[in-house]
Amino acid sequence: MADKTFKLNTGQDIPALGLGTWQGEPGKVKTAVAHALKAGYRLIDGAYCYGNEDEVGQGLAEAFAAGLKREDVFVVSKVWATYTTRCELGLQKSLDKLGLDYVDLFLVHWPLLMNPEGNDDRFPKLPNGERDIIRSHNHVDTWKQMEKLVATGKTKAIGVSNYSKRYLEQLLPHATIKPAVNQIENHPALPQQEIVDLCKQEGIHIMAYSPLGSTGGPLLTAEPVVQIAEKHGVPASTVLLSYHIPRGSTVLAKSVTPSRIDANLKLIDLDADDVKVLNDYSDRLGKEKKFQRFVYPPFGVEFGFPDKS
Ligand SMILES: NC(=O)C1=CN([C@@H]2O[C@H](COP(=O)(O)OP(=O)(O)OC[C@H]3O[C@@H](n4cnc5c(N)ncnc54)[C@H](OP(=O)(O)O)[C@@H]3O)[C@@H](O)[C@H]2O)C=CC1
Numbered sequence: 120m121a122d123k124t125f126k127l128n129t130g131q132d133i134p135a136l137g138l139g140t141w142q143g144e145p146g147k148v149k150t151a152v153a154h155a156l157k158a159g160y161r162l163i164d165g166a167y168c169y170g171n172e173d174e175v176g177q178g179l180a181e182a183f184a185a186g187l188k189r190e191d192v193f194v195v196s197k198v199w200a201t202y203t204t205r206c207e208l209g210l211q212k213s214l215d216k217l218g219l220d221y222v223d224l225f226l227v228h229w230p231l232l233m234n235p236e237g238n239d240d241r242f243p244k245l246p247n248g249e250r251d252i253i254r255s256h257n258h259v260d261t262w263k264q265m266e267k268l269v270a271t272g273k274t275k276a277i278g279v280s281n282y283s284k285r286y287l288e289q290l291l292p293h294a295t296i297k298p299a300v301n302q303i304e305n306h307p308a309l310p311q312q313e314i315v316d317l318c319k320q321e322g323i324h325i326m327a328y329s330p331l332g333s334t335g336g337p338l339l340t341a342e343p344v345v346q347i348a349e350k351h352g353v354p355a356s357t358v359l360l361s362y363h364i365p366r367g368s369t370v371l372a373k374s375v376t377p378s379r380i381d382a383n384l385k386l387i388d389l390d391a392d393d394v395k396v397l398n399d400y401s402d403r404l405g406k407e408k409k410f411q412r413f414v415y416p417p418f419g420v421e422f423g424f425p426d427k428s
């Protein structure tokens with residue numbers, strides 16, 4: 120299933136599976152990206168905030184030197200929160216680090232602004248240690264800047280990330296260009312059906328992040344996941360990644376371990392029983408109010424996600 124793609128509302132094809140690079144340790148990301156591209160991955164998900172886009176660029180350069188064409192890879196970057204009033208600068212900084220002329224998709228990483236003149240380029244803090252957030256900023260203004268980027272040719276498409284239903288409903292009436300993508304945390308312990316359904320209705324493609332539960336893959340031991348994995352004789356990771364394909368979403372799996380990068384490429388067709396087991400698991404967690412976000416940056420902002428609203 121390595122070459123399966125979905126269609127974006129821009130007409131672009133987006134691969135169903137991508138390599139994540141968040142928390143890819145220095146020195147490991149270049150090798151991971153180069154290995155993934157050699158193994159057959161065609162989507163690399165990065166961000167300025169990850170602090171490793173230079174290594175992502177080096178991995179891409181190695182693959183290009185080996186014959187891969189730029190147009191055969193779908194590269195994603197995101198405008199970080201200290202650049203949401205300076206989106207073109209944010210994009211250019213990412214392009215410079217990646218060593219590319221354009222990305223295929225540029226996302227608003229989180230719908231907020233952190234102080235562009237604060238005490239750090241990426242994580243400015245107030246004297247009390249809290250994040251230095253400009254709360255008067257309207258995320259719709261960021262989107263109006265993002266719309267202008269398409270004409271520059273520096274990104275083929277624009278989209279959002281970490282947009283709940285509430286935020287998307289604030290944005291859409293003002294959007295001249297509809298977001299091509301909403302990248303959100305998504306897995307059986309956080310199905311986010313409300314926002315997934317709204318995006319489907321609006322023609323906005325979902326990219327699912329932290330499919331294994333993020334660092335250390337805590338969902339790999341969830342009982343229903345293990346049960347399905349045993350039935351098919353595949354690793355639990357395969358079940359968690361494959362869950363997104365019938366949902367029509369792209370899934371991002373991060374690994375810097377070559378054997379895992381290879382294993383994660385092998386998605387399977389889950390049958391109707393498997394899908395039911397996973398959906399029942401989600402329903403159970405929902406009823407018990409146990410939906411779980413594993414990615415919880417300390418912004419101190421209520422984003423309207425279903426685990427805490
Ligand atoms: N837009 C946003 O705000 C966000 C976007 N993302 C994107 O989504 C990507 C994926 O999400 P992420 O949070 O990184 O977490 P994942 O759910 O992809 O889990 C990554 C963890 O699982 C481990 N792992 C990977 N494959 C396997 C396997 N087959 N068996 C066992 N363990 C495995 C990795 O270890 P190791 O690397 O050591 O092999 C790592 O510890 C990110 O890297 C990023 O690109 C993620 C979070 C937020």
Ligand SMILES: O=C[C@H](O)[C@@H](O)[C@@H](O)[C@H](O)C(=O)O
Nearest residue numbers: 141166168169414415416417
């Ligand atoms: O993309 C991954 C996550 O959103 C990540 O960018 C944030 O969690 C960031 O590390 C933060 O602390 O705010």
